[in-house]
Amino acid sequence: MSKPTTRDLAAAAGVSLATVDRVLNGRDGVRQKTVDKVNDAIRDIGFVRDQTAATLARKRFYDFVFVLPDRQDEFLSLIVEAVDEASSALRHERVSARTVRVAANDPLSVVQTLEGLARDKVDGVAVMAPETPQTRDAIQRVKDRGISVVTFVADQPNAARDRYIGINDADAGRTAATLIGRFCRASPGAVLVVAETIQSRDSLDRRHGFDEVLQADFPHLHASPTIETYADPLRTERVLGNALAATPDLRAIYLMSSASAAALGCLKSHGIDRECVVIAHELTALTRQGLITGQLGAVITQDIGHLVRSALRVLRAKAENAPMVESQERIRIEILLQANLPRIDTAPETN
Amino acid sequence: MSKPTTRDLAAAAGVSLATVDRVLNGRDGVRQKTVDKVNDAIRDIGFVRDQTAATLARKRFYDFVFVLPDRQDEFLSLIVEAVDEASSALRHERVSARTVRVAANDPLSVVQTLEGLARDKVDGVAVMAPETPQTRDAIQRVKDRGISVVTFVADQPNAARDRYIGINDADAGRTAATLIGRFCRASPGAVLVVAETIQSRDSLDRRHGFDEVLQADFPHLHASPTIETYADPLRTERVLGNALAATPDLRAIYLMSSASAAALGCLKSHGIDRECVVIAHELTALTRQGLITGQLGAVITQDIGHLVRSALRVLRAKAENAPMVESQERIRIEILLQANLPRIDTAPETN
DNA sequence: CGCTATTTGAGGTGCGTACCTCACGTAAAG
DNA sequence: CTTTACGTGAGGTACGCACCTCAAATAGCG
Missing domain, CATH: 3.40.50.2300 (Response regulator)
Incomplete structure (x- = not known):
């Protein structure tokens, strides 16, 4: 016999349809004993509520x-x-x-x-x-x-x-550190860490994961204090520009926040060394472009x-x-290189 | 007024419900002219078939x-x-x-x-x-x-x-080449490419993308001909073992096929240099373990x-x-490191 | 014991569509 | 002019469940 319905459930539980309905939809006015009887029957006959019919019935949007x-x-x-x-x-x-x-x-x-x-x-x-x-x-x-x-x-x-x-932000930070560490195997040097603000929990978590891995696995690299841009181009130019000038042994840059436009612009105008590994978060037109031109070494992202x-x-x-x-x-932490960049949507099919 | 139904559609198109049904479900016995009339009306009133009701109505499983x-x-x-x-x-x-x-x-x-x-x-x-x-x-x-x-x-x-x-296999190959190239920035050397068989289209495509990127972007690395394991441990030990012995400047290994158990076992028994970058495909218990122990540098995978x-x-x-x-x-090509390994399911909630 | 409060049952309607039958045209073919 | 096929309309049932009403049964209590 095919899929059991509420009717079968009612019969199996020895109650009426109305009671089954009350139990299924958590309405009150049912004795605990009866609730148990119905739940047992659900298990016994393997009843699964037909979502299709259910959503149709509750006309709700x-x-x-x-x-x-x-x-x-x-x-x-x-x-x-x-x-x-x-x-x-x-x-x-x-x-x-x-x-x-x-x-x-x-x-x-x-x-x-x-x-x-x-x-x-x-x-x-x-x-x-x-x-x-x-x-x-x-x-x-x-x-x-x-x-x-x-x-x-x-x-x-x-x-x-x-x-x-x-995503788990600490893991995202760990991922960034691993990429930077492995991309910069050879010689020791500095890593600049840039965020919009360090006030936010995600910045903190990412930074935490980042430091953990960098210190444990890649001691030849040392990370700067977090540079805060406040997503303001002028401020970014000042603080990040200064940091760039003051870091002769720069090996990598971690742009920790999703809003990296200001920082990317600054890096571009300063003409970073091609060997310098830059890692940013979130796939946008900007970071896509960065990957294609090679300005970015990798992008850590989540599928929006x-x-x-x-x-x-x-x-x-x-x-x-x-x-x-x-x-x-479960939302996965994705690593994007130029090679595995999702192709851009062309005109959507009308079908 | 709320979502238009088939009834509204029939009225708008000036035909009967039966005809609307015939058009919607592509049954024949309707003049082209009438079909067009209905389709126009669909556009006009913005009709969308209610899938919930539709699947319920066709009782089909x-x-x-x-x-x-x-x-x-x-x-x-x-x-x-x-x-x-x-x-x-x-x-x-x-x-x-x-x-x-x-x-x-x-x-x-x-x-x-x-x-x-x-x-x-x-x-x-x-x-x-x-x-x-x-x-x-x-x-x-x-x-x-x-x-x-x-x-x-x-x-x-x-x-x-x-x-x-x-996934797009050529892109997967390109991704592997990029990872290997960037992980092995420093010194030149050889890359072993291992597959279950080169007969299959995915092996060919992956190899093609791999070579393309390796040659273009990382000329300091040269890739071996594809070593075929036939997923046979004995054969693998022989061909891969020989190759390992014959490659003093080994820098990386690309395990191209999803079935990499034999190859991984062989690598383990031969005790590969920790600096050698090994990249495999597909997240399994085996490759997960490889990432955790550091035997694998990265895994390229698709979410099953x-x-x-x-x-x-x-x-x-x-x-x-x-x-x-x-x-x-769109199925994404995912890159997995130890840091962004999805956590294993614990006991599933019963809810 | 009777009385009230609570729990349960019976039955119905409607959600929006699929799918079926029957009948009525109308135009083409003979 | 009759036959035939086809296009269309009218009307109905069913899908499985939610949600409503009203009455009946039962439990709890003094």
Whole structure:
């Protein structure tokens, strides 16, 4: 006999369809004993709720929101693009997604946005924001309203988020150190480490992983203190320019942040040695170009499309109280060279 | 007003629901003029078929089959595992998948299997097999019966497959050459290239890309002719052992095939220089171990879970005549170091 | 024991599409 | 002019589940 339905379940559990429904959808007014009876029957007959039918029946449309910083860098634009693409691709699966930008580094802005979303009829939120006590509380309140929350790209380990969607930053730093160390096998020298700011958790984590590996495995290289650009070209020119001038034995540069436009511009204008290994984060038009011209030795990145789709899958699974495939949601740290650069999309098929 | 349904479509096109259905599902018995009318209306009102309802309505269960070589290597075991996992994860989406093993290197075996599947009520096939005129014809015949076919891991560019799911092998070879070249910056020397067999297209493509980059960018390294192991430990010991002994200036080794157990064993027993860069393909328990111990400098791989899910998504989209997200189906060439090794699954959550 | 509060059952409707049957045209072929 | 085939319309059922209502059964309590 084929796939058991709720009807079979009801029969097997010796209860009515209504009760099965109550148990399946976590409604109350059912004695614990009865709940157990149904759950046992589920195991016994191997019942799996037909998601297709379930989503059809709850006529609901899921509305998910990505809360992103309002910085104007390409990485964020790509995320917005990916959200839009995913949103239209998922339209026929009753899911819609949109982005909301909040003032970066202004916890209050994040908090207000989250409050607003909670009041709205949003079904899930993906948040990319620095962890502060205020945002942590706001996330808790959103969750309290039964809305699921994932942290996105930047984790907030102490917040009540359902899950973190993004790479492990310490491992990303370790990866960078390994690449630099192995690309600069021969002679000792200095490595400049550049970040937008060291205030953020991801910068800290990456730096931590980076130092760990560099010190342990490549003692012939020594890393500079983190140079902060604040994503400001003028400041970058000053601090990074100075550092370049002051580092005669420069062997490599690690651009730790996703926003590396200013730093890349500065490096270009200074005409870095071709032997100097430069490693950046995130695949953008800029870093792609860097790989092609050879300005960049490697790019460490995460698949943005995968990131967004993963967040949406997780939010949806939470919203529908459905199971999920864990292994599918692990975001990999990708290393990109010129040779394995994904080809650019040509005109999308209309099919 | 919310999402237009088939009813709205019928009204907008000025035809009946039955005709809309005939057009949407490509049934015949509709004049071209009417078909156009409906298609225009689809564009006008922005109709998108609700896949959820569609799959529910066609009560059908999709049955997909992966045809894989019967070689006993870990890479293939992992694929089988991934298929099983995907199959049970997709149960509630009306998709089931299974694997069938055929005698590797026996075109007849592939052909017979495909014929059998075509006769059966299979809805789609993913084939991993060397390209031969016979398999090409067999694929054509399967397609003629309206069953969709994707080539899997190993492409057959001249066959009538709907799509290829896997990495670009020439780029994989280029990636290997780049890594080896950059890891061995300092002094000139030799690179051993090892494959299970050079007969297969993927070996040829990888070798081609490898040579291209090595010659162009790293002329201080020269690559050996491809050493064939036939995945046989004894033979491997002989040919690879000889090569090792005969190559005093050995700087790197490229293990080109997914089945690298024999070669890795041989290298281990011969005690390769720690400075020698070894690069292998595909993440398995063996190559993972190699990365952790430092025996391997890097592993070039493709995410097997992604591979399998992608194949299933594509086959399903074809079977349902539904659109697909192109960017989601591009398989990336991943570079794995010890630092960015995905952590092993712990006990899967039951949730 | 009766009374109230809680738990359970029976039955129905609707989600948006697929797929089926039957009947009614209309135009081409004989 | 009749036959035939084809194009189209009308209407229905089913898919598996969510969600609703109302009544009936049961448990808990004094």
